[in-house]
Amino acid sequence: MSQTITATPTAGTPSPDSPSTGKRTAPASAADRAVKRRRVLDILDAEGRDSLLLTTHTALTWYLDGSRVHISLAGDPIAALLVDREGDHLVTFNNEAGRIAAEELPAGVSLHSVPWYGNLHEAAAAVGQASRAGAGSPLAESAVTAGLRAARQQLLPGESARYAQLSAEMAGIMTDVLSAARPETTEFGLVSALAARVVAVGAEPLVLLCNGSSRSDFRHPLATHAPLGRRAMAVICARRDGLVANLTRWVRFDAGTPEELDAEARIAAVEADIFDATVPGARLDRVFDEIKAAYARHGFGAEQWEQHHQGGPAGYAGRDPRVTASATDSVVTNQPFTWNPSGPGVKVEDTVQLTESGVKVLTLDDRWPATTVNGLLRPVTLQL
Structure with missing residues (x-):
């Protein structure tokens, strides 16, 4: 009763x-x-x-x-x-x-x-x-x-505003915490600092990941006591008012190797191709075909997409749904996405919204170093 x-x-x-x-x-x-x-x-x-x-x-x-x-x-x-x-x-x-x-x-x-x-x-x-x-x-x-x-694909005005605010705050938190990191900072130390900041703004840390240079092969790296070393990746997936913002950032404490710099540029090019394919009316399985082709096109090999999921529509779930060959939903305007192409030792991930004027990056902090890729500002590795 x-x-x-x-x-x-x-x-x-x-x-x-x-x-x-x-x-x-x-x-x-x-x-x-x-x-x-x-x-x-x-x-x-x-x-x-x-x-x-x-x-x-x-x-x-x-x-x-x-x-x-x-x-x-x-x-x-x-x-x-x-x-x-x-x-x-x-x-x-x-x-x-x-x-x-x-x-x-x-x-x-x-x-x-x-x-x-x-x-x-x-x-x-x-x-x-x-x-x-x-x-x-x-x-x-x-x-x-x-x-x-x-x-729920097409966000309405109120939820679009809340999502943009959450995403910007998460990007700012990432900038603050990674800017204070040092080679001796542990992975647990880094994610605990991220968690404190996420909770302080009223959000829920659904996923916090970190890998230092000794664990860079892992694409879903739960934190350990290992120090960051010369280079590290951090991931936030945070929820507030039901909406989930996702982003990945990298920090390094040296100039980087030529191989790393080349791979970072190529994975950004893969992401740019995915953004180009994310247009109103496109079916997700066709976007998935473009993702697979982009890896081969930019030198990662035709099978690289099999090593990690590629993201997909976002919003009230981390991915809604993850894109696969069986996902036949059609893309609409005002729909949010988080694509996350990755390769050995590289990954790029931001929460974006497809507007009438194109892809708009929501997890953006002007203080983070960026470069223009295919007309869009994209984050690069923070070098300390």
Whole structure:
């Protein structure tokens, strides 16, 4: 049995946390949420159904427009949401309901609670059945995965602004922390400094990676006690208000070898080719074909793409989805991407948005050294 909670949430603002009071209000934009609701109702119309149950972090944070629905970063959401033709019904546990009502609930969403030991999905389905005589079971999110992914491809004005701000802050954090690094700094020391800064701006560090020169062969390098040595890579994937910003940066403490400098230039050229292929209407599997061709074109070998995933659309998931030969989604304007081509000892990664005027880099800090590649400013290795 669920209990309905009456709450009067504060309308969303661009900055949900108030520095003066420390209080958080739901970041949701009423205008953006109305568009998202219409997109979901269109899915229901296409499926001939009356309700849809949203249960994943990606779908929930997108539809609620930035609400936090987690406790453990490694755990399941602590809420489920039923979208029906009468309204939106968010169900959470009784020990979470007060905070959700005060800090995360968008206007126009009814909140229901179940005991902490209850079943969120069953309770959310029951809410719909209780409100509509003869209502059947809701459509499962897994049945319309592709439709929901298409619905969240094109970022709306409010979320575009929040994403740009998060991305710029993450780029600035990377500049600050790597500028203070030294050869004797350990990988754990570096990622702990990154983590402190990420959390301090209200974001959640989903992925923090680092490899010093002794571990440069690893492309997903979880940190160790090893010192950075002469050269290092750092990666941040951070989430705030549901949106995930991703970037990679390199630092070195010498002039670099000719081989390294050459590989860095060539991987930037691979990325430039990927950006050229990321145009409205392009299918992701065709972009993937261009990625594979770019590696061969720039001297990395035809099989280099097999050594690491290549990224893909971004936004409310780290990759939404990772690009593969089976990804047939079409690219749209205002869609975010994080491509991450890599080769032996080199990798480039930024969060970008495809605008009407082309690719716009969001994870940008003017203080970081950069060079122009195919008309776009791209980061180079920070040399200290």
